[in-house]
Amino acid sequence: KILTASICAAFLAVKWTTPGFDAESLRGARVLVTGASMGIGEQMAYHYARFGAQIVITARREKVLQQVAEKCLSLGAQKALYIAADMASESDPDKVVDFTLEKLGGLDYLVLNHIGSTPFKMWEGDIAHTKWLMKVNFFSYIQMAWKALDSLEQSKGSLVIVSSLLGKMTSPFVAPYTSTKSALNGFFGALYHELSIKKSNVSMSICTLGLIDTESAMEKVRGIVNAPAYPATDAALNIIITGATRQPELYYPWFTWVVSISKDWFPSVTNYIIQNSYNHIP
Template sequence: MALLSRKLLIPLLGLVLALYFYSGGDEFKPELLKGKRIIVTGASSGIGEQMAYHLAQMGSHVLITARREEKLKKVVAKCLELGAPSAHYIAGSMDDMVFAKSVVKKAEKLFGGLDMLILNHMGDSYYNFFNGKVDHVRKLMEINYLSFVTMTVEAFPMLKSTNGSIVVVSSIAGKIGQAFVVPYSATKFALDGFFSSLRQEFILKNVNISITLCILSLINTDTAVNAVGDVLRMPAAPQEECALEIIKGGALRLREVYYKYELTKIPILFRDWVPELLDSIMRSGFIVENLKNDSSLFS
């Protein structure tokens, strides 16, 4: 009992310190984004769409991308209505690395440079027990991970010249293993490993490009709610607020953004000290019988 108490006390003390440091720092001002040249991927709906609108209102030049061209046209039109000095789109799929590179090249052609690269897109996956299909894991890794790396490499010269920022939209599933999202979780862990390591190398090489990793809880996008709404006992946070917090984190060049904080940072603190307890709590949050088309592992 005493051992358990000590195990619980340490993360609680860590939480107090984390809350203290989180409350400090620079103040965000929308003017920080005025005139900035920004790419937002996965911007035809959800968080990406909302980020485009926030940036438009802040006076940023935006280039958005996703697969659905008609939806992108509407988002661009609204961005211009909201005050964006310029707004453009390019439609295509991020499982094609040639297309991923072409997005960055179009930004260079349109803007003559780049100040911020917001990587937000993700491939379609399922919410259920892992089905053992390795081809799906491979394709999801290409979209959710390799295209992020490809765009970062392609954008590096422009971002280096502007002391720019890379914003990587990830998930609590990229910090703590999650049931029913095995392929997705694997891609998010890969993002953490790549960009956290790259940040270290930037510092060692005196490269003044910031990398902000965004750790998100469940957000009320149509895709997420439709997939997990009946299975996960967790409130979904508003996508509009989430999008703004991501933008703030990138503008302030934060190392990581946690949203919602209590549903991301606190579980991570417990992960390292009482992992079995955390796992048990997480499993209790599922209504397994509500899984759609429930199937046995590897069936």
Template sequence: MGKLNGKRALVTGGSRGIGAAIARRLAAEGADVAITYQRSAEAAEKVAAEIRATGRKAVAIAADSADSRSGEAAVAATVAKLGGLDILVNNAGIFETGKIEELSLADIERNLAVNVTAVVLASRAAILHFGPGSRIINIGSCLASQVPAPGMAIYAMTKSALVGLTKGLARDLGATGTTVNVVHPGPTDTDMNPAAGDHAEGQRQRIALGHYGTADDIAASVAFLASEDGRHITGAELAVDGGVNA
């Protein structure tokens, strides 16, 4: 018996990397899972097919992450296809660098739309379908609390915003038994930030454990928070960063 049997989950940005690992782990624990994707329809359907092969329901939903209202539509589609929603993992995001004086207003607005507004609207939509003991898990970043290099101010700001949202929603929803937490990955070996990449060594030197994390490390922490084992944890920041910010 999985710890999430009978639960319905939505993982935004679930076609690859951390999002795909989270979707697979939630399904392995017994949840039916919807994932969103923007461009990688084939990759998203592959993840969904892998989940269905285990006996769980899975659906891939197209969502333009630049459209901040896409999360609302994804919630509606999840409820229609899975019959409800118990767990929302706000994973979709973009990482764009550049000094603030070099970024256009359109650049700044895009970062806010994808990394903040879409999360707010998806959460608002999900809450309307939640029953007691539901979960919102936001995927933040180790850069929310420490910024080790120039050019990341806007990204760090968007991830810091998720901390305030998490704590506020935890207060708002506490009476229902719904928990709201944020997981902060550190350097994680994915196609976006490979452990053998050009900029990996500098990041590795900052990690107390001396090596990159994996997407499965993040997924395990999300699955824990989503389960009954995490029922008394809310409004918390969980750093899964190998001690990069220790």
């Protein structure tokens, strides 16, 4: 009980000291959101639109992007442009950043959110898939971040990385995915320190999400995992606020923070829970 109370008190202390969010700061802000044709990325595009931002969205499916961009305009976006791109390609990550810089004349927020599709099952040696997923979920992130860094430096902008609790702790049936998210946490954790040491103008936020009710996530875990799924629109808003207030980290929902730290304190309890929380083996 004492331990739980201490954890909650520490968490609330951190929350209370975070700076306030000024929605007006996003009016006219130049934003690039990846993976915005569906799920959390789509919801982020709509929130930025309501705040009156200038948005570029990207994913592979052009027709769907067009519909999302139209809705963004109807919600109040100052600009809503889209560019189809495959993040497994060598050149598309750079192409998307170049397009954004040219069309918006600079960048205030780079929100890296896309993920490639990956099965929810035991790993059966599919190395080609794991390499491909690393390209999509990891290498394209560092390529885009590097390409956009000068522009973010000039605008005192923000780099927002959407990661996962599965980048902080391991879990079965998602070996390729959890590898890509751990790689993101490692790389951008190091970059965070380097930007601080250089006294860079760029803020960086790494967002740790738990289970969110997007179509693609629900499709995989339905009937297998009993954990509650949290709303994508709320997750999206929390990510945007974290970037806008230049906080280094987001844990959403809040208990992902408790899980992240307690797994190292009680490894055998955590392992037992992880290995016994599935209705059947997928």
